Amino acid sequence: MPGIHTPSPSPAQRPNRSLRAMGACLAAVLLMACGGGGGGSSAPSSPPPASTATLTSITLTPAAPSFIVGASADIQATGHFSDGTTVTPYDSSVTWTSSAPGTASVSASGLVSGVAAGTATITATKGAIQGSAVVTVNASPSVLTSITLAPSAPTLMVGSSVDLQATGHFSDGTTVTPYSVTWTSSAPGTASVSTSGVVTGVAAGTATITAAQGAIQGSTAVTVNAASAVLTSITLTPSGPTLNVGASVDIQATGHFSDGTTVTPYDSSVTWTSSDPGAASVSASGLVSGVAAGTATITATQGAIQGSALVTVNAASAILTSITLDPAAGVTLNVGQTADFTATAHWSNGTSTVPYDSSVTWTTNLPGVATVNSAG
Numbered sequence: 001m002p003g004i005h006t007p008s009p010s011p012a013q014r015p016n017r018s019l020r021a022m023g024a025c026l027a028a029v030l031l032m033a034c035g036g037g038g039g040g041s042s043a044p045s046s047p048p049p050a051s052t053a054t055l056t057s058i059t060l061t062p063a064a065p066s067f068i069v070g071a072s073a074d075i076q077a078t079g080h081f082s083d084g085t086t087v088t089p090y091d092s093s094v095t096w097t098s099s100a101p102g103t104a105s106v107s108a109s110g111l112v113s114g115v116a117a118g119t120a121t122i123t124a125t126k127g128a129i130q131g132s133a134v135v136t137v138n139a140s141p142s143v144l145t146s147i148t149l150a151p152s153a154p155t156l157m158v159g160s161s162v163d164l165q166a167t168g169h170f171s172d173g174t175t176v177t178p179y180s181v182t183w184t185s186s187a188p189g190t191a192s193v194s195t196s197g198v199v200t201g202v203a204a205g206t207a208t209i210t211a212a213q214g215a216i217q218g219s220t221a222v223t224v225n226a227a228s229a230v231l232t233s234i235t236l237t238p239s240g241p242t243l244n245v246g247a248s249v250d251i252q253a254t255g256h257f258s259d260g261t262t263v264t265p266y267d268s269s270v271t272w273t274s275s276d277p278g279a280a281s282v283s284a285s286g287l288v289s290g291v292a293a294g295t296a297t298i299t300a301t302q303g304a305i306q307g308s309a310l311v312t313v314n315a316a317s318a319i320l321t322s323i324t325l326d327p328a329a330g331v332t333l334n335v336g337q338t339a340d341f342t343a344t345a346h347w348s349n350g351t352s353t354v355p356y357d358s359s360v361t362w363t364t365n366l367p368g369v370a371t372v373n374s375a376g
Contacts, residue, residue, distance in 0.1 A: 053083035058094060058124050058131030060110075066136040067114055075110045075133055077124045094124040094131075104135045114138075142172035142332065147181060147211050147218030155223040155261045156191075156201045157231075160269050164197040166211040166218060174332055176339050181211035181218075191222045198268070201225075229259035234270060234300050234307030236286075242312040243280075243290045246320075247345055247353035251286045251309055253300040270300035270307075280311045287358060290314070314349065322346045323360060325376075333370070341376040 057080045065073040079090035087093075096106045100120035106112045112122055114137040123132045146169045154162045168179035183193045187207035193199045199209055201224035210219040233256045241249045255266035263269070272282045279294035288298055293315035299308045324344045331339040345356035353359075362372045 053081040053085060055126055055129050056080050056082050058090065058126060058129055060122065060124055060131045060133040063133050064136070065112070065133065066138065068138045069114045069116060069140045072111055072113045073135070075106075075112055075122055075124075077110060077131060079126070090124075090126075094126045097123050097125065099123070104137050139172060139332075142170040142174060142334070144213055144216050144334075145169050145171050147179065147213060147216055149209070149211055149218050149220040151220075151264070153221050153223070154199070154263070155225060156199070156263045157225050157229055157257060157261075158201045158203060158227045160255065160263050160266070161198050161200045162222070162263055163265055163268075164193070164199055164209060164211070164220070166197060168213065168337065170332075170334075172332070176331065176333060176337050178338065178340055179211075179213070180336065180338050181213050184210050184212070186210070191224050225257070225259055225261060229257045229261065231302055231305050232256050232258050234266065234302060234305055236298065236300055236307045236309040239309045240312070241288070241309065242314065242351065243288070243353050244314045244320075244345075244347050244351065245290045245292060246359060247356060248287055248289045248358050249311070249353065250355060251282075251288055251298055251300075253286060253307060255302065266300075266302075270302045273299050273301070274311075275299070279313050289358075314347075314351070319348045320345055321348050323356065341372075343376060 059078050059080065061076050061078065065075065067073055076088065077090040077094050079087040079093065091110045096108060096110050098104055098106045098120050100118065103116050103118040104112050104120035104122065105115055106122050110124065112135055117137055117139040120135050121132050122135055123130055148167050148169065150165050156162050165177065166179045166181045167175050167177040169175050183195060183197050185191055185193045185207050187205065190203050190205040191199050191207035191209065192202055193209050199222055204224055204226040207222050208219050209222050210217055235254045235256065237252050237254065243249050252264065253266040253270050254262055254264040255269065256262050267286045272284060272286050274280055274282045274296050276294060276296035279292050280288050280296035280298065281291055282288045282298050286300065288311055290313035293313055296311050297308050298311055299306055324346065326342045326344065333339055342354065343356040343360050344352055344354040345359065346352050357376045362374060362376050364370055364372045
């Protein structure tokens with residue numbers, strides 16, 4: 001800098017400074033060679049030896065998931081190795097497949113989606129090692145979509161009755177008959193309705209009978225004719241049934257009136273009798289039971305009007321060989337719903353009896369899930 005003068009070293013000083021510099025360099029070289037001074041060694045380190053553990057098995061969690069159509073379940077793979085270690089999740093290291101993609105599909109990460117009701121085996125594969133899980137896909141819960149009534153638009157007389165039956169229709173295409181509903185009449189003074197759907201004519205006119213379950217309703221118009229229309233005849237169906245000893249047949253009465261109308265069933269409006277109760281007995285509702293081999297005339301009476309059917313009872317030599325139920329494929333119900341099974345008896349002589357409901361004992365293997373009464 002200006003104004004400052006630094007004197008040059010004298011010739012006598014230069015050798016000393018050179019010696020000091022050489023000494024410092026020598027000390028640094030020795031220090032590095034000996035590993036001192038806190039510096040690291042420059043020799044390269046050897047890589048760790050490669051692991052010899054091999055994959056021995058694959059397990060999947062959950063092992064047996066269950067869900068409905070449209071839902072999904074994430075299955076996790078765990079790899080188990082020969083040294084006792086495990087790797088979780090091992091999902092991205094395996095190949096995922098489904099035995100039935102139309103039932104349950106699986107993504108590359110193990111996400112399983114329900115496509116249709118059924119079962120499928122989901123497999124995770126790594127080389128020759130596999131792990132699997134059985135997936136159950138349940139059908140989507142069905143909901144009630146409509147209610148229909150039968151018979152539709154019946155006509156009856158004052159004082160007579162007709163039994164309406166409700167059928168529930170569900171979103172999965174199934175139906176339940178009879179279906180449990182709440183019954184109401186738009187005009188109880190014209191036509192009253194019981195809690196079981198029996199409509200009774202009170203006075204001439206029309207009324208709408210409605211069957212409801214929650215927000216879903218079904219209805220039909222009922223016409224009640226004045227008492228001037230009188231009963232003219234009664235017919236029974238079947239008119240000549242044959243059954244075996246111990247079997248039963250339900251005979252239905254139809255009332256025919258002077259104004260051309262009919263009432264079916266007319267069972268509760270008539271008195272039932274048998275000409276030979278020792279051969280065939282009959283209940284107050286027209287259910288005929290075979291007691292002994294022979295014939296009997298079953299008669300339905302209303303005042304002076306009668307209808308009859310000849311019943312033949314076969315000897316007990318024809319033995320029961322099997323019983324079938326209708327519907328044979330079973331039914332699907334929601335909680336609170338009911339379904340009526342019809343039993344058919346098949347006999348050794350080739351005949352059959354239907355319905356056979358009252359002659360069998362009905363049981364259920366899981367009364368906590370579904371109960372059954374004495375009529376099926």
